[in-house]
Amino acid sequence: MKRENIITKLKKEKLTGRSGSSFPTWLKWQLVKKEKAEKKFIICNGSEGEPGTFKDGFILQNHPNEVIEGIKIALEFLDNSTAYIYLRKDYYKRFAYKLKKLTRNLAINIVKKQGGYLSGEETAICEAIEGKVALPRPKPPYPTQKGLWGYPTLVNNVETFYWVAKIAKNEYKNQKFFSISGDIKNPGVFQLPEKWTIKKVLQETKNIPNFDFFVQAGGGAAGEILLPNQLNRQIKGIATIIVFNRKKIDLFQLMKKWNNFFLRENCDKCTPCREGAFRIAEMLQKKKLDNKTLKDLFFVLDATSLCPLGKIMVNPFKSLIENLL
């Protein structure tokens, strides 16, 4: 395939990033291509840190060849480039051996994730691979301009590379991978049309419960809470759905679980996220949610947090409180 061709194809298929950001893939590739530099880097992000999300693991398990094929296309597309596959610790343990074998003669390295959730952010990955503490860098510059070791760097998700390979072979059917879990009969990863609503996804996978339920869609920590009558929509963010039985679940426990995730995973740098998560924990401990305070916390988290983590913290709490309390 001619190199320029791939851009046209990606553009035509409207492929977007599969880490939740929905950035047009062709544009990202183009941006890195346009930068003038003696070398460039490619990072395949397999850090998958959002709870309830396991589709990248599924893809690495079942379709490693396609993922590598996608990376190879990027290697050919970008002059003088080298690639890294960045894997969260358990994926590294499970797949590194196989991937190393499959990439033996290629400019592809397999590296293990350092640190927690935030170290899956694209600039944090650059820091990690450079051997530094894996925390996000300020942006701009974006990795497309100055990424790994200061060189233009293309960071894409495992799934994105999978689809690039499919698009190159004209096998793309506008699908994506859904991670579905919770109180259901058929948990797992499903490859389904991306346009499908949450309801349709649950129906087609035979996962609509016959009890009173709600779901968390978009990630097991960052996703929003939706009631059965709110499912006629597509997922915002990562294609992850978790189903809960309303009778069985203790909402405070659930919120505590999220909160623990944020307390553990945030970097404690910025005021709203560090103190906000702590004050929410305090309220959960006392089982007393103060609405005015929560509103204020959500406001500063949403409007002023340093990185997206603080901002997404608002989603689950706000929607749970509105819908269920």
Next chain:
Amino acid sequence: MKKKSFYIFINGKKIKAKKGETILEVARKNNIEIPTLCYHPDLKEKASCRICVVEIKGKNRLVTSCSTEVQEGMEILTNSRRVKKARKINLELLFSQHKEECYDCVWQNNCQLLELAKKYKVTINRFKDRKTNYPVYQFGPAIIFDSSKCIDCRNCVEICEKQGVGFLEVKETKDHHLFKVVPRKDKVCVYCGQCLIHCPAGAFEGVGEFEEIEKPLNEKNKIVVVQFAPSIRTSIGEEFGMAYGEVVTGKIAAVLKKLGFDKVFDTSVGADFTTTEESKEIVERIKSNKNLPSLTSCCPAWVRYIEYYYPEFIHNLTTVRSPQVILGGLIKTYWAEKQKINPKNIVVVSIMPCIAKKYEITRPELKIKGMKPVDYVLTTRELARLIKRKKINFKKIKPEKLDNIFGNPSGAGVIYGASGGVMESAFRTTYEILTKKTLKRIDFKPMRGMKGIKKAEIKINGKVRKIAVVNGLGNAKKLLEEIKSNPKEKYTCIEVMACPGGCIGGGGQPIPTNKEIRKKRAQSLYTIDKKKHIRKAHKNPIVEKIYKEFLEKEKSLAHSILHTSYSKKTKEKIKKLK
């Protein structure tokens, strides 16, 4: 290449800005007030406090002005309803982790936090203080760190790292995975005090910064002699609302007398002795080709840095004592004898720009006949506080002369306060000893300025010699490593000051301190030098006289007044006060 410039709009006003500038920079240049806490021009911007947020038209989220660059046509609101609301809530959250102990805080008179609290109608106790039980540490005889006041900006961690020390770190705790700033057990603090002047929350203070400043005044039946360091004369005015760099030597003298000190002397005269003795030593070392490069030792933080982190360089340190110590020694020997005072009845107080000087005077090897040359060290801030407590109007006080016989320094003694000053002074003197000629071009410009490492080559008696001047311990570390990895790099002399810009940027100086302020303080020192009739240390009549009458005669006593020794230092237990 000239930076592209364009227009932006702040609060509806059309303003010219340059590409690459931050919103904060442009706003401040145009006198538009935006509050900041974690921002410090010396450090990398961290954008963590989220107080400097502003609104940009067309953007949903607020952005931090300290870290966001302007773009053409940007429409910025610095005081919109959302901005004010966000600042208020974030301040309330910050206050919830800052224990207010305002009566003894280094920011007492210009606390950003309290000012902002008023302005944004902050309920400072909206949240229960989560840090009340956080520990208070003491680092040696110099610094107290109250971590219950910390607002987690991490400036101290960065500056300590930048100092090449890395004594402070953030550590995750079991308490809700929160991080806190803690001292490291495997390192030692060198007491430079840079953490203190970069902390927006007043979590650090000098030992005795509040409780003990009146002690020297209460020494009954003693002759209390005070000396003040070169760099104080161009910085203390700031504490009383005067311009940066304003020269107030005479006012300091007047105020010290008013406070009741019996004699007011100038540490710069001590510096003249240090220079003269150090130059002799350098000449010796050059002749015998031993212990080169010669490293200056008047900065106690630097000395401690060598003694702990680079003991292999101990023999390079000049054995000549620092100005305050030499002057203290002369006061308690030569001067006491002349005045017929029992030296045991003399108390010497030094006003210093420095926290490490509090430590220096505790070094046991400095004692002369069992006496400490200096009994108390007060910092610039502490003297200012004392003046305020005693309700003396510094701005209005009429300047007075300093006292004989240690009241009149050479110009060389005054520039000691700025990075490069020690080297320049030593050069003026060493040159004349080595060449036996008169140095005509006294100004040694390449040694001046704020650059971290300044290198130069000078030709003396036909031989080219390399010298270097360093400010900031991180830079010193760089140079030491360079020397270690490349033994062919042969320097004759290296001046090191631990603090950025030298003592004018010291840990005991008025806050805030930043590059622009340091520049002004330094420039004024050079203006004083320029105006002086005598600009070479060894030409100072009192230096000539005391050498001739006393130091050259009583060799062994002279040695104990002028020289000291160093030894390898080991780890110390960090004291927990609470």
